[in-house]
Amino acid sequence: MIDLAKTIDLTTTYLGLKLKNPLVASASPMCEDLGNIRRMEDAGAGAVVLPSLFEEQIELESDELDRFLTESAALSPEAVTHLPELTRRVPGPDGYLEHIRECKQAIRIPVIANLNGSSRGGWLGYARQMQQAGADALELNIYYIPTDPKLNGEQVEQKYIDLVKAVKAEVQIPVAIKLSPYFSSMANMAAKLDGAGADGLVLFNRFYQPDYDLEALEVVPNLILSNSHEILLRLHWIAVLYGQVKADLALTGGVHTATDVVKAMMAGGKVAMMTSALLKRGIKYLDTLATELLIWMGEHEYDSIKQMQGSMSRNAVPQPSAFERANYMKVLGSYAMR
Secondary structure, eight states: OOOHHHHSBOOEEETTEEESSSEEEOSSGGGGOHHHHHHHHHHTOSEEEOOOEEGGGSOOOOHHHHHHHHHHHTSOHHHHTTSOOOOSOOOOHHHHHHHHHHHHHHOSSOEEEEEEESSOTTHHHHHHHHHHHTOSEEEEEEOOOOOOTTOOHHHHHHHHHHHHHHHHHHOSSOEEEEEOSOOTTHHHHHHHHHHTTOSEEEEOOOOOOOEEETTTTEEEOOOOOOOGGGHHHHHHHHHHHBTTBSSEEEEESSOOSHHHHHHHHHHTOSEEEESHHHHHHOTTHHHHHHHHHHHHHHHTTOOBHHHHTTTTSTTTSSOGGGGSGGGHHHHHTTOOOO
16 A cells, blocks of 8 residues: 555745644644643644734833823723733743743744734844744734724734834744735735735734623623634635745635645645644644545645645636636626525
8 A cells, every 4th residue: 555655745845944744733822831732743733833922911111012002091991892801821921932942842843933912012022032042933913903093004004014124123033924814905915014024924813803791791702713614715815925925825714624725735825724623623633634635635646735835826727817806796696595
C-alpha cells in the first residue's frame, strides 16, 4: 500500500516560515496551556498562534492611549457594555513573555505571538520584547469598532496603516495583520497594508456581538462557535486578493474539514487556521484532518500543497466574474422553492 505521507508534500510557507503542513491552531484560550500546545504539535499542527496579549493588559504609558481612555470613559454605561470585556483571568505581559519562552523550548513548530488592541500604546515595546522572547512571528489582532460618527472611513483605515508601520519599525520578525471584513474597499485596504509592510493578512476576525437579556435588561456576552458555512466569505476575498498583494494570505474562521482546507489552499491561502473545530472535536482532530487531507490529495492526484495553492483564485478561474456582481443574479436565481 502506498504511503501517502511519503509521496505527497504537505509543506507550505507562511510569513517566511516553513511549515510541515497548512494546519495552524489559531489564537484561543486553548493555547494558554503548554500541555495543549505540545499535544497540538504531536497531533500534527504546522504552527500555533498564542492567545492575544490584550491592550488592556499592558501598562498604559503613552499620552495617545491616555487620551483614548479618557474619550472612552465619556461614553454612557450602556454603550460601554457593547465593547469587548475580559471575562476570565489572563496572564499579564510578563507572564505572556515567559509563555513564549517556554513554548519555544518545548516545541519545534513555529510559535506566533499575538497582540490585540486598537492603538499604539504599549504595543511597540512589547512587540520588541516578544521578538526577544523567541516568537517566530507576530500577529496583530486589531479589534477596533469605531463608534464615533465624526470618525470617517479614511481615518479608521489610517489607524491600521500607522500601527503596522510603527510595529514593523520595531521588530525584524514577520508581522501578520488579522482583519475584519468591514471595510468599504477590502482590496484597497489590503493593498495599503501590503504597502505598509505587512508580511501576512489573516482573513477574517470574528467580531463577537453581544446579545440582550430581556428579563435582566442587560447586555450579555454571546459566543457561538463557527461552522463551515462561514468559510465562504474568507474564500471569496482570499481568491480576489491572491496575486494582488505580496503578503501571505491566511484563512481563519469556518475551517472544520479537510475539504475546507483544500478550498482555502485553492483560493490562495498559505495556511488554514482553526479553533472552533478543535474545541468541538479535540486537539487530536488535527491528525484526522492531516490524514484526510492526504487521502483527498491522493485521490485527486495532487503531489503537493503548493501545486493547488491559488489554482481557483480569481486570476486562475476561467470566469472571474464569479467573484463579482455578475454572479449576483445567477445566485439569486439558483434557488428553487420546494
